[in-house]
Amino acid sequence: METPIPLVDLKTQSAAIKQEVLERIGDVIDSAGYILGEQVSQFEQQFAQFCNAKHCVGLANGTDALHLALRALEIGPGDEVITVGNSFAATALAIHYSGATPILVDCDEEDFNIDVNQLESAITERTRAIIPVHLYGHPAPMPQIMELASRHNLRVIEDAAQAHGAEIDGKRIGSWGDVACFSFYPGKNLGAFGDGGAAVTNDPVLADKIELLRSYGQVRKNVHDRLGFNCRLDTVQAAVLLTKMQYIEQWTEARRQVASWYREALAGAEGVTLPPEKPNCRHVYHLFVIRHPQRDELLKFLAERQIYCGIHYPHPLSEAQPFEDCATVPLGLPVATRLASEIISLPMYPEMTRQDVSRVAEATKLAAQKDSILP
Ligand SMILES: Cc1ncc(COP(=O)(O)O)c(C=O)c1O
Numbered sequence: 001m002e003t004p005i006p007l008v009d010l011k012t013q014s015a016a017i018k019q020e021v022l023e024r025i026g027d028v029i030d031s032a033g034y035i036l037g038e039q040v041s042q043f044e045q046q047f048a049q050f051c052n053a054k055h056c057v058g059l060a061n062g063t064d065a066l067h068l069a070l071r072a073l074e075i076g077p078g079d080e081v082i083t084v085g086n087s088f089a090a091t092a093l094a095i096h097y098s099g100a101t102p103i104l105v106d107c108d109e110e111d112f113n114i115d116v117n118q119l120e121s122a123i124t125e126r127t128r129a130i131i132p133v134h135l136y137g138h139p140a141p142m143p144q145i146m147e148l149a150s151r152h153n154l155r156v157i158e159d160a161a162q163a164h165g166a167e168i169d170g171k172r173i174g175s176w177g178d179v180a181c182f183s184f185y186p187g188k189n190l191g192a193f194g195d196g197g198a199a200v201t202n203d204p205v206l207a208d209k210i211e212l213l214r215s216y217g218q219v220r221k222n223v224h225d226r227l228g229f230n231c232r233l234d235t236v237q238a239a240v241l242l243t244k245m246q247y248i249e250q251w252t253e254a255r256r257q258v259a260s261w262y263r264e265a266l267a268g269a270e271g272v273t274l275p276p277e278k279p280n281c282r283h284v285y286h287l288f289v290i291r292h293p294q295r296d297e298l299l300k301f302l303a304e305r306q307i308y309c310g311i312h313y314p315h316p317l318s319e320a321q322p323f324e325d326c327a328t329v330p331l332g333l334p335v336a337t338r339l340a341s342e343i344i345s346l347p348m349y350p351e352m353t354r355q356d357v358s359r360v361a362e363a364t365k366l367a368a369q370k371d372s373i374l375p
Pocket of ligand 1: 061062063064087088090091133159161162182183184185195196197
């Protein structure tokens with residue numbers, strides 16, 4: 001029996017940094033700064049610097065980051081917020097939490113990100129903001145989105161949950177829009193040992209507002225002049241993230257290396273469409289997503305060989321119950337719907353070896369030979 005190759009391997013990386021993390025968590029225990037302790041502000045400083053932005057506010061998770069960003073921009077009932085139809089549900093859920101209405105735009109066949117050509121026709125007099133998602137770690141086309149947003153006086157909230165360290169023209173994701181929202185869910189490129197998130201911005205007023213919103217809307221002890229929430233980044237998670245910040249560049253380069261091994265090994269493979277990386281972009285390969293016309297058979301074929309893949313995501317958001325009534329542009333999201341039946345996320349994590357990649361690629365090529373994949 002061959003050794004399993006998981007979609008994501010958290011155990012190997014965690015084992016490598018366990019002692020360091022335990023020491024830092026020990027410091028938190030000793031200091032008793034369990035809520036908004038010094039590790040939170042230290043991490044916020046480091047992460048803002050990493051994104052080349054002025055401010056970072058640590059939050060409980062990425063969904064809260066999106067929700068609070070919308071609230072801080074005073075977006076709510078009666079407003080429309082445009083996002084892409086092929087994202088994780090949290091992007092559109094956060095719009096619902098704010099009371100605004102999500103409008104779902106189709107994606108570009110080339111890079112799976114929001115189709116800027118469709119974006120303009122989704123704008124109405126009620127539109128207040130756009131939430132592009134840097135899906136799989138490949139940046140959305142921010143220069144075009146920012147140009148459109150400024151022409152229509154719209155705010156831009158980047159959903160950067162999958163794109164820590166990604167760049168366009170050498171400019172980091174996190175410093176393009178009004179605010180960028182990150183997730184530190186354990187499987188993300190920078191993941192905590194539990195939930196975590198952050199909002200990153202160059203706007204000090206916005207940063208202050210998000211800071212208030214994350215802590216009950218409390219201006220001073222027992223003074224609440226607005227509706228607030230409790231969604232702070234835990235000090236223990238900040239300690240984990242501070243440890244991991246030392247390795248994020250190294251891990252990102254390792255992901256990029258894995259991607260280039262895949263590209264080499266799968267070049268010309270029958271039925272396989274490799275993911276794009278635009279020449280002016282730094283893709284951080286949160287996921288390595290290929291397309292295959294017989295996706296379900298391929299998934300099964302690989303699983304039988306102990307190679308575990310994923311589907312991100314099996315249907316467009318408009319097919320999920322909370323978003324059934326959302327407007328789609330164009331109607332029915334034809335590209336996102338087609339891609340949903342073809343995409344497959346191959347194993348991707350920084351610790352993957354060249355041998356692991358070869359095994360996945362060889363099995364994928366074998367499956368692509370019709371006789372193997374078809375009954
Ligand atoms: C694109 C996207 N947006 C938002 C989120 C929400 O982040 P979290 O799980 O930290 O709430 C995630 C990940 O889970 C995501 O992948």
